Amino acid sequence: MKSPKTKFVVILAIGLPSIVGIFVFAQSPSPSSTSSQELPFHLVLQCATVDATKLKEALKPLPSPTYRFQIGAETVGTLPADNSLTPCPAHFSGSSTQKAKFANTTALHDFLTAAGL
16 A cells, blocks of 8 residues: 555645646736727617607717617618517607617717717
């Protein structure tokens, strides 16, 4: 039977290089992964009441294929319609379901500020 001292030396010989290997090959998380705010956002305003003039002004700098807003009978933007959303009640006749896609949180913030939301 092996002595306890031999078992300790074998465990130490295996464990120490393993711990050193973990520290050598470990990678720290990239600090720029979320701090640049380059994450896409999809905004859905369902049955929201908005000022149509402010909304249209806020949409001007955005490319048309990135949004679709139904304001009364008028549709603004060319993003495909989302049929999974439920229709708005009749008392929301001035506004209805609206959807927009933004490249990052900065663009989303600028839009919400310009639209008065």
